[in-house]
Amino acid sequence: MKLKKLITAILAAAMLLGNTAFAADMYATRGEVADMLLLAADDYNPTVQKSDIIKGYDDGELHEDLSVTRAEAIVMLGRAFGKLPMPTGHNARVALPQESFTDIPDWAKTELKDVFDAGIAAGTAEGIFSPNDNVTKEQMKLFIQRVYALYGTNEKDDFYASVNRDALNTLEIKPGRVLAGTLFDLQDESTAQVNEIIKEATSGKWEKGTKEQKIADFYNNILDIESRNKSGAAPIKPYLEMIDKANNVTELMNTQNTLMEKLYCAPFAAFNITVDFKDSTRYIPVFGVYNPNMTKDFYISGTEVQKAAYLKYLKTVMELSGEEITDLGLEKFHDFEKSLAEKMLNTEDMGNVDKFYNIYTLDEIQTLFPSVDTEKLLVSSGIQKEDKFLITDVGLTEEFARFLSDENIEVLKIAVKLCVILNYGSMLNTEFIDTSNVFNQEYLGVSGTYSDEERAAIIVSSVMPDYIGEIYAEKYFTEEAKQDVLKMVNDIISVYKKRIGNLTWMSDETKEKAIRKLNAMKIKIGYPDNWDTYLDDVYIKSASEGGSYFENMLAVGEASKKELSKLQGKPVDKSEWAMYPYTVNACYSDTSNDITFPAAILQPPMYDVNASYEENLGSIGYIIAHEITHAFDNNGAKFDENGNAADWWAQKDYDAFERLCEKMVSFYDGIESVPGISMNGKLTLSENVADQGAVQCITEVVSGLENPDYKALYRSMARAWASTRTREYAKYAASVDLHSDEKLRVNRVVVNCEEFYEAFDIKEGDGMYVPEDERVKIW
Numbered sequence: 001m002k003l004k005k006l007i008t009a010i011l012a013a014a015m016l017l018g019n020t021a022f023a024a025d026m027y028a029t030r031g032e033v034a035d036m037l038l039l040a041a042d043d044y045n046p047t048v049q050k051s052d053i054i055k056g057y058d059d060g061e062l063h064e065d066l067s068v069t070r071a072e073a074i075v076m077l078g079r080a081f082g083k084l085p086m087p088t089g090h091n092a093r094v095a096l097p098q099e100s101f102t103d104i105p106d107w108a109k110t111e112l113k114d115v116f117d118a119g120i121a122a123g124t125a126e127g128i129f130s131p132n133d134n135v136t137k138e139q140m141k142l143f144i145q146r147v148y149a150l151y152g153t154n155e156k157d158d159f160y161a162s163v164n165r166d167a168l169n170t171l172e173i174k175p176g177r178v179l180a181g182t183l184f185d186l187q188d189e190s191t192a193q194v195n196e197i198i199k200e201a202t203s204g205k206w207e208k209g210t211k212e213q214k215i216a217d218f219y220n221n222i223l224d225i226e227s228r229n230k231s232g233a234a235p236i237k238p239y240l241e242m243i244d245k246a247n248n249v250t251e252l253m254n255t256q257n258t259l260m261e262k263l264y265c266a267p268f269a270a271f272n273i274t275v276d277f278k279d280s281t282r283y284i285p286v287f288g289v290y291n292p293n294m295t296k297d298f299y300i301s302g303t304e305v306q307k308a309a310y311l312k313y314l315k316t317v318m319e320l321s322g323e324e325i326t327d328l329g330l331e332k333f334h335d336f337e338k339s340l341a342e343k344m345l346n347t348e349d350m351g352n353v354d355k356f357y358n359i360y361t362l363d364e365i366q367t368l369f370p371s372v373d374t375e376k377l378l379v380s381s382g383i384q385k386e387d388k389f390l391i392t393d394v395g396l397t398e399e400f401a402r403f404l405s406d407e408n409i410e411v412l413k414i415a416v417k418l419c420v421i422l423n424y425g426s427m428l429n430t431e432f433i434d435t436s437n438v439f440n441q442e443y444l445g446v447s448g449t450y451s452d453e454e455r456a457a458i459i460v461s462s463v464m465p466d467y468i469g470e471i472y473a474e475k476y477f478t479e480e481a482k483q484d485v486l487k488m489v490n491d492i493i494s495v496y497k498k499r500i501g502n503l504t505w506m507s508d509e510t511k512e513k514a515i516r517k518l519n520a521m522k523i524k525i526g527y528p529d530n531w532d533t534y535l536d537d538v539y540i541k542s543a544s545e546g547g548s549y550f551e552n553m554l555a556v557g558e559a560s561k562k563e564l565s566k567l568q569g570k571p572v573d574k575s576e577w578a579m580y581p582y583t584v585n586a587c588y589s590d591t592s593n594d595i596t597f598p599a600a601i602l603q604p605p606m607y608d609v610n611a612s613y614e615e616n617l618g619s620i621g622y623i624i625a626h627e628i629t630h631a632f633d634n635n636g637a638k639f640d641e642n643g644n645a646a647d648w649w650a651q652k653d654y655d656a657f658e659r660l661c662e663k664m665v666s667f668y669d670g671i672e673s674v675p676g677i678s679m680n681g682k683l684t685l686s687e688n689v690a691d692q693g694a695v696q697c698i699t700e701v702v703s704g705l706e707n708p709d710y711k712a713l714y715r716s717m718a719r720a721w722a723s724t725r726t727r728e729y730a731k732y733a734a735s736v737d738l739h740s741d742e743k744l745r746v747n748r749v750v751v752n753c754e755e756f757y758e759a760f761d762i763k764e765g766d767g768m769y770v771p772e773d774e775r776v777k778i779w
Contacts, residue, residue: 031064037080071131089169090724094674095119120146157767163718175448181723187584211467257380264557267419271381280591280643292337297735299341313439343395445726473527477599520641522594534563588630618716629693673741693779710759
């Protein structure tokens with residue numbers, strides 16, 4: 001099992017490189033490939049015979065026992081399935097790029113063209129196909145799976161592609177986005193609803209200080225493009241000049257303290273507060289340092305093309321700000337960020353309390369940073385001194401401390417300037433936005449851009465979320481929907497308790513504590529009972545009063561900092577929400593042991609009062625059960641019913657759980673999301689555990705109905721995750737997103753449910769079939 005998944009991972013990462021060394025008995029023979037293809041193609045080319053697939057050599061012999069080459073294998077694939085359909089819609093968007101190969105043998109050119117046109121085969125190097133390299137069975141299965149997705153006509157071979165065939169062929173990614181699909185389109189609908197709220201605010205006359213007045217004036221500030229362009233980078237120039245005057249680290253840190261007090265921008269180091277993960281009733285001060293602008297994967301394994309796009313972007317925004325920077329300076333800055341990235345926590349470890357909960361005293365921090373006046377930094381941060389401080393990424397912090405020296409002053413000044421520019425550039429003239437759009441095009445494949453109105457609405461809702469959220473909840477959410485969803489949540493929790501009680505790998509002692517955690521779980525649906533009021537005293541100036549987007553953002557920043565400072569020393573209010581009503585998402589909080597489902601996700605098609613119970617279970621029910629399962633994923637399992645990081649497991653039970661998690665890693669590792677792009681099983685473990693637990697749970701809920709309709713359940717689930725993305729974004733997400741690709745959140749999950757095999761008559765030889773000993777169930 002592990003070896004098989006390892007091979008798949010290697011193949012996907014290399015886009016089917018043919019020069020990987022395998023044991024001789026792992027290569028597929030011509031006869032084995034012909035048999036595989038004959039079985040795979042029967043529903044697509046019913047009249048095909050083995051003799052149509054495998055042809056003889058010049059000596060007239062078939063030589064079925066010989067290893068099959070890449071060229072032979074792909075030619076045989078084309079013969080088995082017949083003329084392949086041209087990729088359209090999603091398949092065209094994520095297809096392997098077309099290449100011009102210089103080493104294709106004459107005998108294969110015609111037959112290979114069809115496969116290349118279908119976007120399911122790649123070379124081993126630029127312009128090189130390596131036609132004579134041998135192919136393994138795993139490589140052949142991968143080719144076949146790509147063909148199944150290309151057709152999307154058989155639920156037994158590619159369930160997700162078949163259920164969503166029409167959607168995948170017609171989904172269009174809107175300008176400025178990298179994604180489209182059920183959930184992403186629902187978020188666009190929510191944004192449109194927010195737009196309506198803002199339009200109503202801007203069309204009326206409101207008393208000064210009301211939330212509607214603040215919404216309207218701030219929105220109009222953002223859309224005052226003429227004034228913003230006229231001011232250009234002038235609002236931040238004094239701060240950039242201040243940075244220039246620093247001659248050493250001490251002076252630069254003093255400048256940073258000024259930036260924190262004036263711009264609420266902390267380039268290098270700052271204190272903040274967060275919930276204490278080991279005593280979630282209180283806050284703990286946290287010390288943080290400079291974080292690279294890009295992801296860790298970008299610096300470790302990014303391409304030269306990506307690096308060039310990033311450096312070009314940085315150079316352009318510097319120039320727009322009136323700052324000169326040499327190519328050498330950019331390279332040194334990139335090397336600085338790369339050195340930090342190499343020491344950072346891996347993305348999958350950022351949610352592991354054992355790795356991010358590190359306690360330091362102020363004296364220890366001072367020793368680590370001798371050139372920083374930590375007492376003064378506390379004051380600038382607005383945080384009071386306490387006995388202990390949290391550092392979440394020790395490796396990053398120590399590496400930054402090593403770099404923070406006078407000999408690196410020029411690179412450090414670049415970092416501080418970029419912090420100011422990247423934080424505030426988009427609030428200035430539109431050239432900064434245009435530059436960002438170009439970078440997104442080159443790096444993520446984004447086409448077009450949000451309209452000015454769309455962008456303004458998104459900004460207003462992110463800066464004034466409680467004002468927008470309160471109005472949104474009144475207009476777009478009903479008590480009926482809340483009660484229906486609450487019933488479903490309780491149904492799922494009830495079944496979850498039963499499932500925990502029936503686990504064979506967990507002792508009664510640990511089961512009791514797990515059920516205690518479920519009983520203590522709090523449920524938040526729709527919108528909060530109370531709204532934050534810290535913006536009530538903020539004076540938002542209209543343009544006629546001389547107000548601007550930039551200046552009003554500073555006023556909001558000041559209020560936010562004051563509000564944060566007030567929280568220190570107070571007990572944590574666990575009734576507060578982590579999301580806003582207009583957000584199409586859901587979450588579980590480890591430290592509050594609660595689940596949150598905002599109003600916006602509780603709308604059709606995710607939740608529909610006119611849909612069957614099974615259909616709603618397959619959509620919003622999946623999300624609900626997924627969030628519940630996060631209480632017991634590899635990270636959530638380390639927190640108790642009170643939201644405190646604590647060891648509540650019997651050791652043998654936790655050992656068994658970890659072994660199951662290892663199996664889950666292998667179950668996903670190397671599995672393709674789109675051609676040539678595979679999942680990282682370690683990166684996505686927590687979300688995969690939640691997905692698997694969710695579907696097992698909602699399947700059991702349906703099994704308790706009088707006439708369970710499993711087909712409706714699973715098809716609804718597939719439709720809920722229908723999506724498309726740019727190929728560039730798919731590559732990016734595979735390296736940073738804790739979630740598996742939407743397709744795998746369906747196909748890789750249902751195959752662990754016996755009810756799925758029975759409902760769709762899945763048998764060995766079907767593309768969706770997974771042998772029983774390879775299936776993984778935890779919760």
